[in-house]
Amino acid sequence: MSGEKTEKPTPQKKKQARKEGQIARTPDLGAWVGMLLASLLLPKVITAVMDRSRTLLDKAVDVIGHPDPHRGTGLMRDVLFAVAISVAPLALGMLLAGVGSAAAQGGLNFATKLLKPKFSKLNPFSGLKKIIGPHALWEAIKTIVKSTVLGAVLYWSIKGLIPVLMGGGRIPNEVIISEVINTVERLIRSAAAAGLVMAAADYAVAKRRIDKQLRMSKQDIKEEHKRSEGDPHVKGAIRARQMAMSRSRMMADVPKADVIVTNPTHVAVALRYDPLKGAPRVVAKGSGTIADKIRTLGSENRIPTIQDVGLARTLYKACKVGQEIPPELYAAVATVLAFVMSLKAKGAAAGTHRLPANRRAALPADEEAGL
Secondary structure, eight states, X not given: XXXXXXXXXXXXXXXXXXXXXXXXXXXXXXXXXXXXXXXXXXXXXXXXXXXXXXXXXXXHHHHHHSOOHHHHHHHHHHHHHHHHHHHHHHHHHHHHHHXXXXXXXXXXXXXXXXXXXXXXXXXXXXXXXXXXXXXXXXXXXXXHHHHHHHHHHHHHHHHTTHHHHHTGGGSOHHHHHHHHHHHHHHHHHHHHHHHHHHHHHHHHHHHHHHHHHHOBOHHHHHHHHHHHHOOHHHHHHHHHHHHHHHHHHHHHHGGGOSEEXXXXXXXXXXXXXXXXXXXXXXXXXXXXXXXXXXXXXXXXXTXXXXXXXXXXXXXXXXXXXXXXXXXXXXXXXXXXXXXXXXXXXXXXXXXXXXXXXXXXXXXXXXXXXXX
C-alpha cells in the first residue's frame, strides 16, 4: 500500500530532519574519546605542573626571605600563568574531542527548533512509552553491559597491582608509586577503549532508529516531489496569469500602432513605425479571439486596418511581439505604410481597407509557398 513507510528518506527529508535535530547521535562517544585523550595528556600535564611547581617554590622561598608586595603580586601572577599553561593542552584536547565527536556523528548542527516548547512532550502516555518502549530496553541493556565491562576492566587492572601493594616495605616506595600510576593509566585507557566499542554499538542502534523514523511512503515521496517541482495545476495557473498579463500589456500598445494588417478574419498584426528606432515593429498580434480584440481596439482608436491575407499570415508566423520585421518583409510593409500615408493625406485612414492589387509588393517565394 502507498501508505506504508517502506522507502528510504529523500535528501530533502534528511535535510529537514537535520534542521529539526533528528540526527543519530550517542553522547557516550565524546565522553570516552575525552577520557582516552585525558589518559594520554594527563601524565604530561602532571609532569609540567611538577616542573613549574619546583620553580615557583624556589621563588616563593625567595619572596618569604625578602618580603615585598610587588614581588608577592608577581609570584601570584606567575602561579596563575603556570597553571593556565600547564592545563591548556588538556583543556584544548578535551574541547577538540567534544567537537570532533559531534562532527563525526553527522556534523555540527544547531537545531533551534528544539528550543521551542512542545506540549506533546508533557503527554504522560508519551513518557510512559519511553520508559517501557524499545529505546528504554536498549538503554537498560547498555547500562548493564557498560557496568559489566567496566567492572571486568577494573578487576583485571587491579589484579596485577595487589601483589605490589601487599609487598609492603620490601618494595621501594618509588616502585609502588610508579606501578600505581601505570595501573591507573592502563585502567583509564582500557576503560576508554571498551567505552568506544560500546559507543559505536550505541551509535549504530541510534542510526537504525532514526532511519526507521525517517522512512517515507510512496505517497510521501510524491507529495514532496510536488512541493519541490511545483503542483502542475498551480504552475498552469501561474502560466495562464503570466500570459494574461502579457496579453494585457500587448493590448495596451494597440492604440499606438500605425496600421493593423489582417487576413481578414483569423489573424491580426499591429505594426508601429518610428524612423528613429529602426524598422517597423510588431506591437501586437493574435489569432481567433485575440485577433478580434485587436481589430476592435483598432476600430475604437481609428487605427487603419489593411486586409492582406498573405502579409498578415507571414507577419504572424515570422515575428514576435516587440520584434522588428525581418528585412525580407521591408518592401511589403513599406508598401502598406505608404498606402496608409496616402489615406491619411486624404483624411480617410480610419476603417478597414483593401490594398489595391497594383500596389501590393511581392512576398518572398518561400513565404508565399507556405501560405
